[in-house]
Amino acid sequence: MALGSKYTIGLDIGSSSVKAIQMRKAGKTFVIEKVGIADIYPGGERAGGDERERALRVQAIRQALENGKIKAKYAITSLSGESIIVRYIQMPSMPEDELKNAVRWAAEEYIPYSIDEVNIDAAILGRSSSGTGEEVDVLLVSAKKELVDEHVSLVNEAGLTPVIVDLASFAFVNCYEMNYDPSPEDVIALVNIGAGITNINIYQGRTSRFSRDIAIAGDTISSALQSRLGVGFPEAEQLKIAVGLPMEESQPIETAGETEGSLIETIRGTVDKLTREELEEESTEATAAKVIRNSVNNIINEIKRSIQFYENQPKGKPVQKLVLGGGTACLKGLTEYLHQQIGLPVEIINPIQRISTAGRDVDSSFIEKNKEILAVGIGLALRKVVD
Numbered sequence: 001m002a003l004g005s006k007y008t009i010g011l012d013i014g015s016s017s018v019k020a021i022q023m024r025k026a027g028k029t030f031v032i033e034k035v036g037i038a039d040i041y042p043g044g045e046r047a048g049g050d051e052r053e054r055a056l057r058v059q060a061i062r063q064a065l066e067n068g069k070i071k072a073k074y075a076i077t078s079l080s081g082e083s084i085i086v087r088y089i090q091m092p093s094m095p096e097d098e099l100k101n102a103v104r105w106a107a108e109e110y111i112p113y114s115i116d117e118v119n120i121d122a123a124i125l126g127r128s129s130s131g132t133g134e135e136v137d138v139l140l141v142s143a144k145k146e147l148v149d150e151h152v153s154l155v156n157e158a159g160l161t162p163v164i165v166d167l168a169s170f171a172f173v174n175c176y177e178m179n180y181d182p183s184p185e186d187v188i189a190l191v192n193i194g195a196g197i198t199n200i201n202i203y204q205g206r207t208s209r210f211s212r213d214i215a216i217a218g219d220t221i222s223s224a225l226q227s228r229l230g231v232g233f234p235e236a237e238q239l240k241i242a243v244g245l246p247m248e249e250s251q252p253i254e255t256a257g258e259t260e261g262s263l264i265e266t267i268r269g270t271v272d273k274l275t276r277e278e279l280e281e282e283s284t285e286a287t288a289a290k291v292i293r294n295s296v297n298n299i300i301n302e303i304k305r306s307i308q309f310y311e312n313q314p315k316g317k318p319v320q321k322l323v324l325g326g327g328t329a330c331l332k333g334l335t336e337y338l339h340q341q342i343g344l345p346v347e348i349i350n351p352i353q354r355i356s357t358a359g360r361d362v363d364s365s366f367i368e369k370n371k372e373i374l375a376v377g378i379g380l381a382l383r384k385v386v387d
Contacts (some may be wrong), residue, residue: 010381015196019377033359036068044234061158080168093134169199171379193328218328244332
């Protein structure tokens, strides 16, 4: 099947929703023709049991296609999760056909599974010289065959044929690259925070140089609220959205020339503040704020670790900023809190910055409202109109 077929879509099967996107190229412009979104858990409560989970995902894929009036039969889709292994390795220079065989043998050193249990892919990122001669920079990706087979079967059951199975992290990079046209000097941490998984990717020199997935994301926050407050998952989700990450009040700054009256007022204000905080600690909102902050701090620690690991590599360079995506990126106060804790500029991706939403079957306001969760799906759909 020709990959350029207009009946190929980008299909992002997330942890809480499915996004289906059909695109076309008109001259130098990329146009979203159709888009459909469907919740995997319409009632909010997470299902129990693998069979029930699978049925809900299949139904959500079909619903997304129906909502978007999409008749496509082929899909470019993606995987994510901690069992996906991405490594950046160097190998001696050799012909490309020999390199493919060599990569498979070299993979045994970097993959914590039997080679027979995984699917392996590799891409050449560039070549460089060292004291021992020319070397090749290789991107090595592996995924357990069981995971890939299950994913393909899921898409098939929903009535689609997957023509490419990519990584969600790389699809996010693809979307960013198309919309922002970064320079070779840019070093960006791309962080896609979904419901179940957070993808962390360091983009440098117009390519991915570090990638990992962590199983701490939006649902982690909601589950912590559910456990701490004894509420249902839907109520925890609503509370997470309502409370967010309120910024702490700044402390008053003392000056050398304070009068006795102003000092008394400062002390009185401090006592009032401490008393008020003590009372507020008993409120649901105050407890929720602490739970949310603690959960987000776990994500931040993983982002910091990833950045430090990359920067400490022989070819690592200082990360210049963070670009966020995914539904959890919209958490109230998150960008400000990340900036405060990591010390880098933080922004939320605009996945339609250079992409038209003027398709005949598209509601531009709907895309604008949901754009933060569309980056992976757009990145996947772009492979059909760019590759």
